Amino acid sequence: MRASELTLGRTFGVTFEHGEDFFQALAAFCEENEVRQGYVPMFIGAFSEAEIVGTCNGLTHPEEPLWDRTRVAHVEALGGGTLAFDSDTGLVLPHIHLAAGIKGDSAAGRTSHLLSARVQFLSELLITEVAAPTMTRPRNPDLYDVPLLTFGSPTVGA
Numbered sequence: 001m002r003a004s005e006l007t008l009g010r011t012f013g014v015t016f017e018h019g020e021d022f023f024q025a026l027a028a029f030c031e032e033n034e035v036r037q038g039y040v041p042m043f044i045g046a047f048s049e050a051e052i053v054g055t056c057n058g059l060t061h062p063e064e065p066l067w068d069r070t071r072v073a074h075v076e077a078l079g080g081g082t083l084a085f086d087s088d089t090g091l092v093l094p095h096i097h098l099a100a101g102i103k104g105d106s107a108a109g110r111t112s113h114l115l116s117a118r119v120q121f122l123s124e125l126l127i128t129e130v131a132a133p134t135m136t137r138p139r140n141p142d143l144y145d146v147p148l149l150t151f152g153s154p155t156v157g158a
Contacts, residue, residue, distance in 0.1 A: 004151035009038070009129030015122050016045070022117035023094065029127070030092040036085040037135040038128050040096065043080065045123030049073045052098060052112035065144050069115050075100035076107070077123070079114060082149055084137040093137045093147070 012033065016025040029035070054070035081096035098114040101107035137147040 002149075002151060004133050006130050007132040009131040010035075011129070012125075012127045014125045014127055016119045016125070018119060018121050020119045022047070022050075022114070022119060022123065025119070026094055026125075027092065030083065035083065035127065035129050036092060038083045038130045040079070040081050040083070040094075041126050041128060042078070043123055043125040045077050046120040047072075047075050047077055047100070047117040047123075048120035050075060050077070050098065050100065050117035051115040052100075052110060053115065054110070054112050065146055070110075070112075072100055072102055072110050074103045074120065075110070076103060077117075081114075082135070083127075084135040084149055086137070095137070095147075095149070 010033075012029075012035075014029055016022060050072050051069045052072065053066055053068065055066060055068040056070070057068075059066065077098055077100045079096055079098040081094055084093050084095070085091075086093050096114040097112065098117075099109065099111040101109050133152040136150050138150060139145045139147050
């Protein structure tokens with residue numbers, strides 16, 4: 001287990017508008033407001049299309065990460081996640097999960113890691129900045145190179 005007391009910074013209410021790319025809008029928000037790390041305790045909205053981690057082919061190795069993606073369309077969405085800073089690229093690395101109801105299929109649900117999404121009507125987010133400690137997401141070679149959230153100095157493979 002890793003844990004750290006967080007010193008919180010600013011809190012924002014943000015709306016992404018119809019037709020916007022979710023991750024491009026999130027990156028633009030972070031850049032414009034100089035948010036390098038934090039968390040999204042919750043967001044609600046709708047997506048005309050989204051890609052999430054998933055497969056219909058079964059899992060060959062259930063213990064390994066799945067890199068396949070599946071597409072959902074016209075969904076109502078609820079999600080949350082974390083934001084960590086990559087000093088090598090100067091980019092904020094979001095880790096967002098999504099629970100979505102497919103409107104045209106009796107709101108049948110899908111839940112997974114969000115890979116891409118296009119906003120339909122709007123998405124409403126709460127974003128809380130973390131002032132300290134530094135939050136990073138180094139890849140862990142001992143766990144299939146999965147990027148894992150760390151607090152303070154990153155420790156890989158620990």
